[in-house]
Amino acid sequence: MGTPGQLVVKRYRLVRALGQGGMGMVWEGHDTLLDRVVAVKEVLVPHRLDSRQQLQMIHRTSREARTAARLNHRNIVGVFDVAEEDGRPWIIMELVPSRSLDRVIGSEGTLSVPRAATIAREVLTALSIAHTAGVVHRDVKPANILIGYDGRVVLSDFGIATSLGDPSAQRSGTVGSPGFVAPERAGGAPAAPEGDVWSLGATLFAMVAGRPPFDSSMGPLASLLTQDAEVAKAPAELRPVLAGLLAKDPAKRMGAAEARRLLDDVLSPEDAAAPSGRAGGGSRSKLLAGVVAAAVVVAGTIGGWAVLRPDGIASAGRAGAPPTGAPVPGVPSPGATPFATPAPVPSRLKLKWHDAGQGWKAAVPRGWQLSIRQNYFTWSDRTGTAYMGVEFFDAQGRVPIELMRATEDSLSSSVRKYRKIRLVKLPATREGVSKNDGMVEWESTWTGPGYHSWAVKGVPYHELQRMIVTGNRISVIDWVTTKTEWDRLKPTLDSILRLYHPPSQ
Structure with a gap:
């Protein structure tokens, strides 16, 4: 059995045991290569099995881990890595409270x-x-x-x-x-x-x-x-x-x-x-009643890229809930006309640079609220009618157009009145994207509710996702507005896409 401080395959350091389940011990770990917190599942092979049975179990566990790793979705357990040391498999996953x-x-x-x-x-x-x-x-x-x-x-x-x-x-x-x-x-x-x-x-x-x-x-x-x-x-x-x-x-x-x-x-x-952790009614600032902070192993999507999710609102740099009384995305304020046409504003919103010091930079609307979770960043307009997301993951030989089609399948199956406007490859001619890399863009309209937790039942939305491949990194820009706001905010989107600086690697 592993011990605190142990370095697995010269990369994952075991920090503390979180619990033992049917397949073995689960640890909080630290990925020393990517400098991030992870969960490490140590698969314990029963001694009662003979050598042939032990080998079969190890192979089956690795196969099942690879099966789980195919399912990249925010609602599904995922796998970052499968390693083998001391004759046992170790499964590396996301750690989420x-x-x-x-x-x-x-x-x-x-x-x-x-x-x-x-x-x-x-x-x-x-x-x-x-x-x-x-x-x-x-x-x-x-x-x-x-x-x-x-x-x-x-x-x-x-x-x-x-x-x-x-x-x-x-x-x-x-x-x-x-x-x-x-x-x-x-x-x-x-x-x-x-x-x-x-x-x-x-x-x-x-x-x-x-x-x-x-x-x-x-x-x-x-x-x-x-x-x-x-x-x-x-x-x-x-x-x-x-x-x-x-x-x-x-x-x-x-x-x-x-x-x-x-x-x-x-x-x-x-x-x-509403978030599903809420017991019905109330604002997004209400988390699960009586929750005691604890880390439980779940494996979500690798960055959850498939459909970018501004499903939590927070102050800049901190994931969590908005201040009490802050407008809630997708839910009109008391006494307000739901999704009423806002007062006229400039067609291009004022932008500011967001630089996380990770090799990329994005222009984002001033005054929008930021939520950060792992490798994706989301901003939301306080009226709940527009959202922007930026997310990253490793290319790992993936084909961008196929990934975007899988994204389309995920979204279209969970919303109403889905209509694809286009899903196309774009020429890689912009700064920071070489001719050997590329971009894919997907635009659609659909009606809530659906995959996005903030989507309101019966409200039509317009969405655009652009996937950019630079070296061995993929970044995705996601832009969603209510259908009535799309034309008004389109100049803002054009500026954001033009000014975005993707990571070089």
């Missing part, structure tokens, strides 16, 4: 319907992305859902996730957790997306009832009969989606699109725009 959903329920009791529906919707997005990539989670339950102190929802622990095309998906060794495993999986059926959907339904029920929808100690038939009776006792607003998600026959089980529609119908515009 959060609490698991089961702890939230245990300390706060059952959740309100809006809060439960919001969390379920975020997890549904994570599952949709994973299933589209051909990956099944296999163990969706409250303990594997992390609620960040900023409201971010992350589906964690893809430790037994598997690719649909992997023959090991047929193995019956680990099928999930009692009370949250689909009936066909308990009966020995292979892993499939429908099983994850059932587990999400059981988790949604647990959020509002404090327990799974049936007693796992009963036989299968008795359990399912009990489940039907229990669902009938659930809050009326959730009964349709629960009945669909928990359908006994996988072939008749509700799909993701219908489940999202029913969950959206449960939520008011304010609920849809």
